[in-house]
Amino acid sequence: MQRGFLVILSGPSGAGKNTVLDAVLKRCPDVVYSVSATTRPRRPMEVDGRDYFFLTREEFERRIAAGEFLEWAEFCGHLYGTPLSYVQESLARGEVVVMDIDIQGARQVRQKMPEAILVFLLPPTMAELEKRLRGRSSDSDAAIERRLKAALEELQAGVEYDYVICNDEVERAAAKLEAIITAERCRVGRSEYFRLVEEIVGEQGVIKQNDESAAN
Numbered sequence: 001m002q003r004g005f006l007v008i009l010s011g012p013s014g015a016g017k018n019t020v021l022d023a024v025l026k027r028c029p030d031v032v033y034s035v036s037a038t039t040r041p042r043r044p045m046e047v048d049g050r051d052y053f054f055l056t057r058e059e060f061e062r063r064i065a066a067g068e069f070l071e072w073a074e075f076c077g078h079l080y081g082t083p084l085s086y087v088q089e090s091l092a093r094g095e096v097v098v099m100d101i102d103i104q105g106a107r108q109v110r111q112k113m114p115e116a117i118l119v120f121l122l123p124p125t126m127a128e129l130e131k132r133l134r135g136r137s138s139d140s141d142a143a144i145e146r147r148l149k150a151a152l153e154e155l156q157a158g159v160e161y162d163y164v165i166c167n168d169e170v171e172r173a174a175a176k177l178e179a180i181i182t183a184e185r186c187r188v189g190r191s192e193y194f195r196l197v198e199e200i201v202g203e204q205g206v207i208k209q210n211d212e213s214a215a216n
Helices: 017-027 057-065 084-092 103-112 126-136 141-160 170-186 190-215
Strands: 006-010 031-034 036-038 052-054 069-075 078-083 096-100 117-122 163-166
Touching: 006 017, 006 103, 006 170, 017 031, 017 096, 017 170, 031 084, 036 057, 057 069, 057 078, 069 084, 069 103, 078 084, 078 103, 084 096, 103 141, 117 141, 117 170, 126 141, 163 170
Parallel strands: 006 096, 006 117, 031 096, 036 052, 117 163
Antiparallel strands: 036 078, 069 078
């Protein structure tokens, strides 16, 4: 069985990462979402264990000390992190694991897992980004201003990523992310290539033996 691989999806808050991911997950059964842990308050309609694992800061810091996160970072006063065990188990099953994490976290993962695929999701305009943030009705004006300021800094880091997608329309952006995953599935490492060739050559040897047996 081919081992799975890791896809990191980053982008400013309000770029539409969750919406695009949901569209891809509905179409790709072997793509799984890595649920992050966070200390931020739960928003209306969010479900613990589905959208995030909502933890107290004390519990989060305990898990940091225990080495239970693949990566973690602080953003706008809240801690976010990726549980390591879930990622390891999913990759071992051959699944494609998609992580929705910020730039700090993506850099940490790239250091630990250089083979990870990094995808950056852009908003079409800053005006559209602000409109989406205000449409949530869950953040104060001050929080929205902090997110917009952070977005300007995050946009500068997109050059570090393997792929960039502009989310001007959800279905189009989701199709591009799905195409990236499909292309990366077809990419094989050197050891995987030799294994595949060995299987093909082995099959040829079996066919040749069967032909010789039939001739005798």
